[in-house]
Amino acid sequence: xxxxxxxxxxxxxxxxxxxxxxxxxxxxxxxxxxxxxxxxxxxxxxxxxxxxxxxxxxxxxxxxxxxxxxxxxxxxxxxxxxxxxxxxxxxxxxxxxxxxxxxxxxxxxxxxxxxxxxxxxxxxxxxxxxxxxxxxxxxxxxxxxxxxxxxxxxxxxxxxxxxxxxxxxxxxxxxxxxxxxxxxxxxxxxxxxxxxxxxxxxxxxxxxxxxxxxxxxxxxxxxxxxxxxxxxxxxxxxxxxxxxxxxxxxxxxxxxxxxxxxxxxxxxxxxxxxxxxxxxxxxxxxxxxxxxxx
Numbered sequence: 001x002x003x004x005x006x007x008x009x010x011x012x013x014x015x016x017x018x019x020x021x022x023x024x025x026x027x028x029x030x031x032x033x034x035x036x037x038x039x040x041x042x043x044x045x046x047x048x049x050x051x052x053x054x055x056x057x058x059x060x061x062x063x064x065x066x067x068x069x070x071x072x073x074x075x076x077x078x079x080x081x082x083x084x085x086x087x088x089x090x091x092x093x094x095x096x097x098x099x100x101x102x103x104x105x106x107x108x109x110x111x112x113x114x115x116x117x118x119x120x121x122x123x124x125x126x127x128x129x130x131x132x133x134x135x136x137x138x139x140x141x142x143x144x145x146x147x148x149x150x151x152x153x154x155x156x157x158x159x160x161x162x163x164x165x166x167x168x169x170x171x172x173x174x175x176x177x178x179x180x181x182x183x184x185x186x187x188x189x190x191x192x193x194x195x196x197x198x199x200x201x202x203x204x205x206x207x208x209x210x211x212x213x214x215x216x217x218x219x220x221x222x223x224x225x226x227x228x229x230x231x232x233x234x235x236x237x238x239x240x241x242x243x244x245x246x247x248x249x250x251x252x253x254x255x256x257x258x259x260x261x262x263x264x265x266x267x268x269x270x271x272x273x274x275x276x277x278x279x280x281x282x283x284x285x286x287x288x289x290x291x292x293x294x
Contacts, residue, residue: 003072003079007061008054009033011044021090021113022050026077028095028120029213030137030206032060034191035184039273042281043092047290052089054080056097059204068212074103081111092116092284094273095244099123105232114233116284118273120244121236121253123228138210144189145200154195161190180275234260235287237280239268261287 025040027033033040033053044051055062057076065072077100081089090113091101098117105112148157165186192202234257238245245253250262263283265272273280 002067003075004057004063004065005083006054006056006076006080007033008052008080009037009040011040011051011053013044013048013050015048020047020049021088022052022086023047024077024081024086024089024091024101025051025053026091026093026097026100027053027056027059028093028097029209030059030135030141030204031094031188032192032204034060035188035274039277039280042277043284046281046285047288049090052080052084052086056100058209061203064205068209070099070103073097074100077101078104078108087111088113090114090116090288092118093120094118095120095270102228102230105230106228109230109232112232114235114288116235116237116287118236118280119238119242119270121249122230122234122257135206135210135213138206140185141189141192141202141206145202148200150198150200154193154200157195157200158190158193161186161193165190181269181271184271184274229256231259232257233287235263235283236260237263237265237272237283239270239272240264240266242270244270 023043025033025036025043027036033055036053040051040053043049054077056073057063057065058068062076080086081104088111091105093101093116095118098115098120099122101112101115101117102122105115144161148160152160165183189202192204194201194203236245236250236253245262250260253260265276265279265283268275
């Protein structure tokens with residue numbers, strides 16, 4: 001399987017403590033490293049570890065590839081670890097990328113020290129999470145795309161979207177949680193927007209990815225094809241109303257992953273690591289046993 005070289009950012013702590021295991025922070029489907037930069041900085045400084053934050057294939061600044069599935073993305077991440085000479089890492093993964101880090105941990109157990117999985121679980125079937133014949137996030141983004149006047153410059157269009165992000169909290173008819181999500185959404189689409197030949201489009205080809213997910217089912221995890229048992233320490237952090245990590249699902253996870261812990265961040269949704277970054281970082285630091293100053 002042909003792997004690709006992923007674009008990435010790396011964050012170095014000001015006061016690194018010895019040779020601590022670095023963190024690899026992986027985004028979920030349709031997202032990118034840009035949206036994780038503030039979180040990556042906080043994780044870096046609070047844990048005193050290097051933090052690597054790549055764009056997965058077909059996302060952000062990483063290459064576009066017609067071939068795209070769990071196994072190919074897994075090969076990309078393994079190549080990344082090898083190229084950066086990362087002998088052992090701690091994975092912090094959101095949503096679909098939790099499956100990627102788990103696959104690597106099963107194949108190369110000595111290469112993974114611990115895993116933090118955000119609102120997903122080790123053997124999740126990404127396709128099974130979706131209801132209906134569409135991906136809501138793709139529908140929402142494309143609705144924004146159609147609302148943009150093609151006569152606008154890219155700079156003005158991005159400015160408009162960023163203003164919508166800033167205006168979110170002022171809309172009193174919405175709860176603070178919804179406003180926060182709206183801010184994140186518009187911040188993301190403003191960054192992901194580009195213009196070619198007079199036409200607005202997304203840097204990340206979300207329609208292509210939706211096709212791979214729904215029609216071709218390229219991101220289905222075939223649990224029966226692989227032995228899903230791990231002794232790794234795993235922390236799953238979920239939102240209160242998580243449909244991915246219910247109490248029943250967590251009980252099932254424990255059967256094959258006995259060293260798994262569960263944490264819930266109240267007042268959040270699936271994007272909890274971005275909605276409450278400081279609380280998420282605190283939970284991660286406790287899990288990693290960080291020596292933090294008061």
